[in-house]
Amino acid sequence: MKFKNDLILRVARGEKAERTPVWLMRQAGRILPEYRAIREKLSGFKELATTPSLAAEVTLQPVDILNVDAAIIFSDILVVPEAMGLTYEMPEAKGPWFPKKINNLSDVNSLRVLEAELELEYVYEAIKITKKELAGRVPLIGFAGAPWTIFAYMVEGHGSKTFSNAKKMLYSDPTLSHLLLEKITTVTIAYLKKQIASGADLVQIFDSWAGILSPEQYNEFSLPYISKICDAITEVPTTIFAKGAFFARKQLGLLNCETIGLDWNMDIEESRALIGNKKTLQGNLDPCVLYTSFSEIKKHTQNMLNKFGNHQHIANLGHGVYPDTEKDKVRCFVDAVKEHQFALVV
Numbered sequence: 001m002k003f004k005n006d007l008i009l010r011v012a013r014g015e016k017a018e019r020t021p022v023w024l025m026r027q028a029g030r031i032l033p034e035y036r037a038i039r040e041k042l043s044g045f046k047e048l049a050t051t052p053s054l055a056a057e058v059t060l061q062p063v064d065i066l067n068v069d070a071a072i073i074f075s076d077i078l079v080v081p082e083a084m085g086l087t088y089e090m091p092e093a094k095g096p097w098f099p100k101k102i103n104n105l106s107d108v109n110s111l112r113v114l115e116a117e118l119e120l121e122y123v124y125e126a127i128k129i130t131k132k133e134l135a136g137r138v139p140l141i142g143f144a145g146a147p148w149t150i151f152a153y154m155v156e157g158h159g160s161k162t163f164s165n166a167k168k169m170l171y172s173d174p175t176l177s178h179l180l181l182e183k184i185t186t187v188t189i190a191y192l193k194k195q196i197a198s199g200a201d202l203v204q205i206f207d208s209w210a211g212i213l214s215p216e217q218y219n220e221f222s223l224p225y226i227s228k229i230c231d232a233i234t235e236v237p238t239t240i241f242a243k244g245a246f247f248a249r250k251q252l253g254l255l256n257c258e259t260i261g262l263d264w265n266m267d268i269e270e271s272r273a274l275i276g277n278k279k280t281l282q283g284n285l286d287p288c289v290l291y292t293s294f295s296e297i298k299k300h301t302q303n304m305l306n307k308f309g310n311h312q313h314i315a316n317l318g319h320g321v322y323p324d325t326e327k328d329k330v331r332c333f334v335d336a337v338k339e340h341q342f343a344l345v346v
């Protein structure tokens with residue numbers, strides 16, 4: 001595939017690039033009036049996510065409107081538990097809800113594993129349509145949740161600040177926990193490979209709930225499964241974003257992946273020292289910076305870029321953009337990255 005703009009792929013592979021590429025986690029969605037217009041006509045988020053032509057349309061919106069250097073396929077990490085047998089609901093402004101959740105061994109045994117990837121045909125179709133419509137303008141990012149984060153939703157049954165029921169299972173039944181994590185990992189690998197075969201040019205793993213585990217639990221219940229996924233995905237560059245896992249940066253740096261995402265709590269220079277020079281880093285502006293003035297956004301963005309330095313960095317926020325952010329403020333962030341000139345280092 002010949003790209004007009006392949007900056008993000010080159011930087012992910014550690015190659016030289018003329019400037020820092022930029023995109024935003026959750027760039028497709030409620031920050032865009034164009035997204036809200038499509039969404040209002042539908043029964044809900046799920047109809048949008050499961051209708052490939054519409055999912056492709058909202059995937060392209062931020063490329064056209066925000067001028068970002070990558071598209072990310074419009075979907076959700078929760079499509080994986082659904083494909084395994086636990087359907088989710090997305091009630092308006094309430095967050096995800098699973099009518100059926102995982103409590104015991106018989107629940108784990110009844111999950112689909114080998115057939116699960118076949119349930120996700122609508123995602124592959126959305127990727128194919130998006131690729132065709134992108135026509136090489138920018139690369140397309142595929143994604144999945146990390147096994148621990150998916151486990152957290154499957155056991156808890158809904159979003160939570162503490163995910164205490166999910167953590168309870170890790171402490172009280174580690175054998176059952178590993179069995180479930182193993183199954184999620186198998187499905188995730190097959191799912192990502194199908195996304196890649198359908199056209200995804202790089203993939204990102206979201207471990208959104210990494211930060212609620214202790215370092216010991218993270219080492220036992222999350223890292224080994226992420227590592228398995230990294231070893232299995234050899235076709236395209238892989239990014240691991242483990243939100244809140246400041247304590248695991250050194251181990252994340254040893255994974256068989258190309259890029260590590262940083263959240264805004266992670267000090268940039270300290271992260272580079274812990275992770276080393278072999279990985280590309282992604283991130284990490286506080287999404288709340290985009291609530292301030294245009295000049296402050298510019299200043300904070302330039303400050304972040306200078307800390308990362310002129311190599312192996314993909315600019316992004318430290319987590320998904322908040323839905324009440326003004327579109328022009330997001331544009332300001334993207335433009336500030338594109339305009340940035342690094343001081344010449346001799």
Ligand code: CP3
Pocket residue numbers: 024025026027028029030039045072073074075076077078090093094095096143159206208243320
């Ligand atoms: O633009 C993109 O980044 C692509 C689309 C995308 C969505 N969800 C669409 C979405 C991506 C990459 C995700 C990932 C996702 N989903 C994560 C990992 C990233 C993170 O934020 O940590 C998680 C934890 C979820 C689970 C999820 N989906 C929650 C908790 C919610 C409700 C809260 C919220 O932000 O609304 C969702 C819903 C969701 N996923 C929306 C969108 C656009 C909002 C639904 C709507 O439009 O009504």
